[in-house]
Amino acid sequence: MPTYNVTAQDVSPLIAYSAGWVDSNHGDALWANYSGGTFHATQSPGASAEITFFGTAYWVFGAKRGNHGSFTVTLNNTDQFTGSGFSANDEFQTLLHSNTTLPIGTHVLTIANGNDPTKFVDIDWITFTGGDGNPSSAGVTTTLDDATSNFTYLPSTDAWPSQTNNGLAPQYFNSTLHATNEHDAQALVSFEGDAIYLYGATSGNHGTFSVQIDDGPIYNLNGSAPAFRPRTLLWYQGGLKPGAHNLTMTNTGTSLLANNYMDVDYVVTESFASPPATSSQGSKAKTPIIAGVVSGVGILLIWIIAGLIFWSKRKKRRSRFAMEEGRAFHSNVPPPDPVIIPPxxxxxxxxxxxxxxxSNSTPTPNFAIGRDGKRRPDMGRALTTPGTFNEVASSHNPTLSxxxxxxxxxxxxxxxxxxxxxxxxxxxxxxxxxxxxxxxxxxxxxxxxxxxxxxxxxxxxxxxxxxxxxxxxxxxxxxxxxxxxxxxxxxxxxxxxxxxxx
Known part of the structure; x- marks a missing residue:
């Protein structure tokens, strides 16, 4: 769910005031310096204003003036802050207190006046942050007018007559509205989304009503105001589970009072595609893949190293085996057969x-020289040509007898x-x-x-x-x-x- 801000003006029924609060005192000469010309102020010690919201932060805006004193802020009935609204120079639409480090969820914020009955505290508006603080999440906003089929009016449409002929109708969204003064009359809205805004009007003839989402808690609100204020945020609920929901509005005022009205103008729903959740799921989905890839690479490296070691050892073994085989071969080679020279x-x-x-004490050479001038063996025992040796010897030996x-x-x-x-x-x-x-x-x-x-x-x-x-x-x-x-x-x-x- 993304980060988004919801602003509740001081006149919104979202802010529940205790006794002692005055709505936009026009007797104050500086009332026009407030946002929208409206504000709620109290001089009663301990008088409080309370708002319930779903979010992670809040900001309270008001005025600091010379007649303002101390105030206290309580969050979820435990945390307490004491501030001062005093200022010698008047400051309007200024920040009185904020907290931006809240855990996401539903919180109850209470602002109370101090104990000095001569001092004032006032509220101009309150803004709170919804969602989980992720601004990148995309949201889809849908507006449902009171005349659409998403609305169902009980006990019958007769209890909710159309106000098309009302002179104030043009101030409503699409110039349409449904209003009732019957006790326990209900308007049901079916929608899909993570959050819903309910808009209507507050006025002097409007009274109390309640709001409920599905089977959740019932919130009691007050639509009464000293002046007519159309398109006012009557109620907001965030942090809903994605899917279909039902909103039920009930007129809790008594029918005996002619001025106990409740009207409905339109609702706005928001559906958020939360990237953090998707990203988280994607990360979870990718984690086994990444782990598998890393494991596979590790196993492959182990196999490669083992293969190299095995190949190296095998090569060494084969080299040793070849050397040993060579030695064995040479040691087992029988001696060559003796060469027999024929006689x-x-x-x-x-x-x-x-x-x-x-022959005359002169050996015969064992080679001859052929006509080509090369020395050639005589293919066996060297013999001179018979007669030639003696003949030559005689010619060289004159002493022969x-x-x-x-x-x-x-x-x-x-x-x-x-x-x-x-x-x-x-x-x-x-x-x-x-x-x-x-x-x-x-x-x-x-x-x-x-x-x-x-x-x-x-x-x-x-x-x-x-x-x-x-x-x-x-x-x-x-x-x-x-x-x-x-x-x-x-x-x-x-x-x-x-x-x-x-």
């Missing part, structure tokens, strides 16, 4: 004794394996590093049949060359340009007999 075919067929080759001279070649030279392509004759390197080469006119090879090539040099068949008695192998000729593959191990190791010339 030299010349040793196998008895042509050459085992051990290093001895005739017994040591090489003998004649055998009549039938050995036959090499067949080859599809004729090998070109090669110049053999001297095992002693000599640059002397066999005579180019000496035929070393005969191109015979397609079964192979025959060696025709007489040097190769010397019988004195006993350690070179092994058959000549194709591998011993160095790099060979051939379309067929070299002989396999069996071919290289089989014992060859001298081939017969075809």
């Amino acid at each position: 030299d075919p010349a040793v196998v067929d008895g042509s050459c004794p085992p051990g290093p080759l001895r 005739d017994d040591e001279a090489p003998g004649p070649l055998p009549s039938t030279p050995p036959t090499l394996p067949a080859a599809k392509k004729v090998r070109k004759p090669l110049q053999l390197h001297s095992p002693l590093g000599s640059t002397d080469q066999p005579s180019p006119t000496t035929p070393l090879l005969n191109q015979g049949s397609n079964t192979g090539q025959s060696i025709t040099s007489p040097i190769l068949n010397s019988p004195s060359n006993s350690q070179l008695g092994a058959p000549i192998r194709e591998q011993d000729w160095g790099p060979v340009e051939m379309a067929t593959l070299p002989p396999d191990y069996q071919q290289a190791t089989e014992r060859r007999n001298p081939a017969v010339n075809h």
